Amino acid sequence: MKKIVTLILGFALVISSQFAKADEGMWIPALLTNNYAEMQRLGLTMTPEQVYSINNSSMKDAIVRLGSGFCTGEVISNQGLILTNHHCGYSAIQKLSSTTANHLKNGYWAKTKADEKPAGFSVSFLVKIVDITDKVLGGVSAKATEEERAGVVAEKSAELKKEYSESDAYSVDIKEMFAGNKYFAYVYEVFGDVRLVGNPPESVGKYGGDTDNWMWPRHTGDFSMFRVYASKENKATKDYSVDNIPYTPKHHLPVSLKGVEQGDFAMIWGFPGSTDRYLSSYGVKNATDIDQPARVKIRRTKLDIYEKYQAQDESVDLMYAAKHAQVANYWKYFIGQTRGLKRLNVEGKKRAEEAAFTHWVNSGDAARNAKFGQVLTMYQDAYKVYDEKILAQTYFGEAIYGVEFTRYAAGLSRLRDMYASLDTMESKEAKAAFQVKIDKTIESYKNGLDAQFKDYYQPIDKEVMVAMLTYYVNDIPESLRPAEFNKLLAKYKNNIAKLVDAVFANSMAVDKDKAAAFLNAPSAKALKKDLGVTYAGMMFNYYMSDLQPMFSDASAKRDLADRLYIDALFQMNPEKAYAPDANSSMRFTYGQVLEYSPGDAMQYKHFTTMKGILEKYQPGDAEFDLPAGFVEAAKSSNYGEYAKEGEDLRVCFLSNNDITGGNSGSPVINGKGELIGLAFDGNWEAMSGDIAFEPELQRTISVDIRYVLWCIDKLAGAKHIVDEMTLAR
Structure with missing residues (x-):
């Protein structure tokens, strides 16, 4: 790799003032120096180079992205040991579990490295961040149409992605910031061999269940541990190999035994997934009045069906544990966010901001009015379409694709279409080449057959399909449903249960044996006759060819309005700092360990203790039971050096850091660069935080x-495993 000589300080000095310090924000690490003075004031003692450097080992080298950004982890030993949340490792642990070796329920700890198990996901280390705004937008003419602008951006982004990948040595993400006003390249090194080291029993890692999710006080031991493996030359490998050895990282985080107190400095590094802080008042109203209530209703129904069958059979419970957790997490999230947005009158606050924007536009010259004068009209026009049609889109994602077999069957419908294309070809050479593609597709389905059906329980999916189609037919008008689907339903006299019975009696997409039989003797005829494949194909084709295009003009107007509105904010408030919305790129947030008051006559301390775990303990309860030996160990108060003399063992703590989904598993780090905790949740009172940050209420739970x-x-x-870490006493 070429030696990088650009210094972080020099890099940051050329960035515009929009990236200066602010009270809230998920900040770009390459611009750390703009926040450094405030971070020092709050308690940071590290230098900027110790925190983020592209030339030398720094703290950023201990932060990893899990998969494509579903969670964050941190390296805590010189042997590639990674710490993340229990709920981040949940799916991997579930896949490695069985009813006879239920690692999810009972916990698992590798006694030796030979006992560590392939996790099935990769991790990525950040190499560098490059501001590419001028390179991306430099070729955009002032008179370019939006279509022309998009073409230039796509072309330049592709060129830069290829350049920074250095012949595919690295993975490169081109990230749009501020709705297209800025662009950055994030360069990563990806390690494909990650193995499970250990996890606590589910009754520790998920203590409190859905009841305590998003709530404080909290007592959840939300952690799991993995290890990164590399080649004998300490290089990244694409996949698992028995020849790989534990990775020696450039940096690992020391682990602090000193604890935290009110007012202590705390920073969090990670990969926050998505925020919408610049959402218009029209967008807030659409979310609270239309979109989110539908998501809550659909997800609650799915959860009820899952839970009915999970309670009846331990093997089914294990199969659907991760699926249930994924559905439940955002079921409660959408409830809390809707309540928070309404309680804090976020729509009204947004309208006030838009009124100030209108005043600024009208008080300016003709050029300002020409550029920004139609922004709110564009929002109005766009959301007229969204308000009328968004439910059709929401129901497709939540209800239609909420039926498990649909994605699999939609893929098989693509195979059916490939056979149809083959029949139209006249050239023998073209047919032969295309048959090779078909054969490769079939082989991929064969290879994925076991994984597809490993955690699939037909009675659940069948009941879910009846419920989802009932919602779909009752809530979505015929004009926003596929005509083919309406005809199919009419064929069954609008009896959804009979239609579903026919699908599940006929389709290879819901039966492993039928799927295997087809893959061993594939034919176009079998795919054409399959009702499940036909159904999924018509739904998918409608979504891609009809439903999505309904939003194309509205989306274009909204995107342009977003870019212009944010540009105007920069001009209206040149001294104010603005952080870009989260987009699964590495960010940092800083603040303090802080208590808070959730309401009148209420005050929450900044930490919880073992006492609270025992107070909540309910033997036999699915959410508040504890594993064998836990109560005895807790009551013995044998905390060793993990608790200060005379104190109870502390379990969780609060800080006012700004995080969101994707930050799960992120390290909470003190002013010396030492690990003090793992971020895993936000608090109920500030569930509006992805759209509107509330500094008095917003807290991270770690x-x-x-x-x-x-x-x-x-x-x-x-x-x-503890002995492997560097402990800071």
């Missing part, structure tokens, strides 16, 4: 690293 260490050492008896 598990105290000392509770993590106690669980590993005293509860699991895996002190060899």
Whole structure:
């Protein structure tokens, strides 16, 4: 790799003032120096180069992206040991579990590295961040149409992605910031061999369940551990290999045993997924009045069906544990966000901001009015379409694709279409070449057959389909449903249950044996006759060819309005700092360990303790039970160096850091660069935070690293893993 000589300080000095310090924000690491003075004031003692450097080892080299950004992790030993949340490792742990070796329920700790199990996901280390705004937008003419602008941006982005990948040595993400006013390239090194080291029992890692989710006080031991493996030359490999060895990282985080107190400095690094802080008042109203209530209704129904069958059979419970968790998390999230947005009158606040924007436009010259004068009209026009049709889109994602077999069957419908294309070809050479593509597609389905049906339970999916189609037919007008679907339903006399019965009696997409039989003797005829494939194909084709285009003009207007509105904000408030919305790129947020008041006559401390775990304990309860030996270990108060003398063991703590989904598993780091906890949740009172940050209410909930260490050492008896870490006493 070429030596990088650009210094971070020099890089930051050329960036515009829009990136200066602010009270809220998920900030870009390459621009750290703009926030550094305030971070020092709050308690940071590290230098900028120790935190983020592209030339030398720095703290950023200990932060990893899980998969494509579903969670964050941190390296905490010189042998590639990674710490993340239990709910981040949940799916991997579930896939490695069985009813006879239920690692999800009972926990798992590898006694040796030979016992570590392939996790099935990759991790990425950030190499560098490059501001490419001028390169991307430099070729855009002032008179360019939006279509022409998009073409230039796409072309330049592709060129830069290829350039920074250095012949595919690195993975490159081109990230749009501020609705297209800025662009950055994020360059990563991807390691494909990651293995499970250990996890606590589910009754620790998910203690409190859905009841405590998003709530404070919290007592969840939300952690799991993995390890990164590399080649013998310490290079990234694409996949698992028995020849790989533990990765030696450029940097790993020391683990603090000193604990946290009110007012302590705390920063969080990670990969926040998505925020919408610049959402218009029209967008807020659409979310609270139309979109989110529908998501809540659909998800609650799915959860009820899952839970009915999970309660009846342990094997089904294990199969659907991760699926249930994924549906439940955002079911409660949408409830909380809608309530928060309404309670805090976010729509009204947005309208006030838009009124100030209108005043600024009208008080300016003709050029300002020409550029910005139609922004709110564009929003109005766009959301007229969204308000009328968004439910059709929402129901497709939540209800139609909420039926598990639909995605699989839609893929098979593409195979059916490939056979149809083959029949139209006249050239023998073209047919032969296309047959090779078909054969490769079939082979990929064969290879994925076991995984497709491993955690699939037909009775659940069948009942879910009846419920989802009932909602779909009742709530979405015929004009926004596929004509083919309406005809199919009429064929069954509008009896949804009979239609679903026919699908599940006929389709290879819901039956592993039928799917295997087809793949061993594939034919176009079998695909044409399959009702499940036909149904999924018509729904998918409608979504791509009819439904999505209904929003194309509205989306274009909204995107342009967003870009212009944010540009105007920069001009209206040149001294104010603005952070870009989260977009699964590495960011940092900083603040303090802080208590808060959620309401009148209420005050929450900034930490919880073991006492609270025992107070909530309910033997036999699915959410508040504890594993064997836990209560005895807790009551013995044998906390060792994980609790201060005379104090109870602390479990979780609060800070006013700005996080969102994707930050799960992110390290909470003190002013010396030492790990003090893992971020895993936000608080109920500030669920509006992805759209509107509320500094008095917004809190991050983190598990105290000392509770993590106690669980590993005293509860699991895996002190060899603690011994691997660098402990800061």
